[in-house]
Amino acid sequence: MIEITDLTKAYDSVPVLQKINLTINDGDIYGLVGTSGVGKSTLLRCINGLEPYDSGSLKADGVEIASLDKKALREYRKNIGMIFQSFSLIDRISVFSNVAMPMECWKYSKNEIRQRVEYLLELVGLKDRMKARPTELSGGQKQRVAIARALTMNPRYILSDESTSALDPKTTKNILGLLREINQTLGITIVVVTHEMHVVQELCNNISIMEGGVLTASGAVRDIFLQKPAPLTRLMGEEAMDIPAAGITLAISMDEKAVEGNLFYHISRLLQEEFTLLSGDFSANRTAGSSNIVINIAEADFPDLERFMEDKSISYRLLQKGGFQ
């Protein structure tokens, strides 16, 4: 578990992190989202001790990172694998040697290294490219090698710094699938820094949105995308929605599992198509398997709809005119 309280950091009196508070639970996939330069990468580097912080506390499994000396810090970093946007592989040595490097640095025997590296390359599906140079691989393959390298020391955490930002959509999907698999089968906690919304929606359970060194919104991905707080709409470059004065406007999280068939269809039949669709975000959210819509209905229709939704335990949120309830 990573517990961050009132974490503050400045570069030459320019604040980069201001009173950051967040907790990342074991087994979670946690997203740190924001535009570039808001401090999310710095926060990530504070977690593995690559960046010192000025004040506040950052505890990993109960240990304060700032209290570790150089040797203890190296020891601590064994628990943490890191993957980067630019893959960060050593181009002049083979895929095998790249993955083997952390274990070489920690002086494991040749035999142990061979077994572990072969197992990991099998896991990421690149065992047949073991002897290749990273330069011979595609972007997605390089990131797989980097993931295998991050896993060599059997870490408790993986920190991902924009690891899919340089990849095409299909490769991104593959890599996200691999990360999810690692999270589920190996139980590794993953912290993801990204500016890509679809990465968050496909991968993360919880997120924090960062703006100018401050966490402006935190919560479960499902709730955040349902509630669409101002930081999220700013991040997505959306104008705040114009909510009609008349009728009732509500945001509905359309959980595919809640009802048989298409929920949208059920709602439109119930309301006899007498409603306005204000916004619809149908991109799959893997944690909820849902999409979000915002509709405006006549006040008279609300009790029916409310009963229907309570019946099926569908989450929804009433939006007041010009703001959130």
Added chain:
Amino acid sequence: MNFGTTRLFDYLESIVYRSVFETLQMLFAISVLSILLGLILAVLLVLTDKDGLWPQKTIFISINAFTNLVRSFPNLILIVALIPLTRQLVGTSVGVAAAIFPLTVATTPVATRLIEGALREVDKQVIEAAQSFGASTMQIVVKVMLRESLPRLVSNMTLFIINVLGATTIAGAIGAGGLGGSALTFGYQRFDNILMYTIVALILVLVLCIQVVGNILYKKLK
């Protein structure tokens, strides 16, 4: 120009062959010493810089100042300026042995800058990745920085060794011996152009050899 009489063939063994040998001796000794010293200084420069792995302002500033100061001297002036020190250390100020010390001092800063340049080209994130799996500073220098920059180092050092060759010939003007000295004393000053240009051609052959070996190594490592 006078291409009439030449003593090239009389001098072939006693002067020319001996000069080739002396030049190779100086070239080897100076290159090895200054590349080793340059390597140490360059690694220290990169590590102790403010965004390096071991920021140490005083060390960085001292090495940086020394490098800049020595580099701003023309080689010939530096050798002359170092004569008293050379006498103290080597016992004489002429000959191959006496040339090695001042020329190593003169060329080390060049080697330092060339190695530093190669090391600084290593991707910062690759170093960060190594830090993130707990590699020590020493391991990062050896296993990441030197390994990753090796082709660049080789091509820079090829350039550097050719530079050293140039420096040894210039040192010939003030008694270092070798091809440069012989070209001046037995060629230029005695108006024996054939001898002089033969030596020039020999130097050219040496330069080409170094370049070709360097290129082959670079291609192999890349």
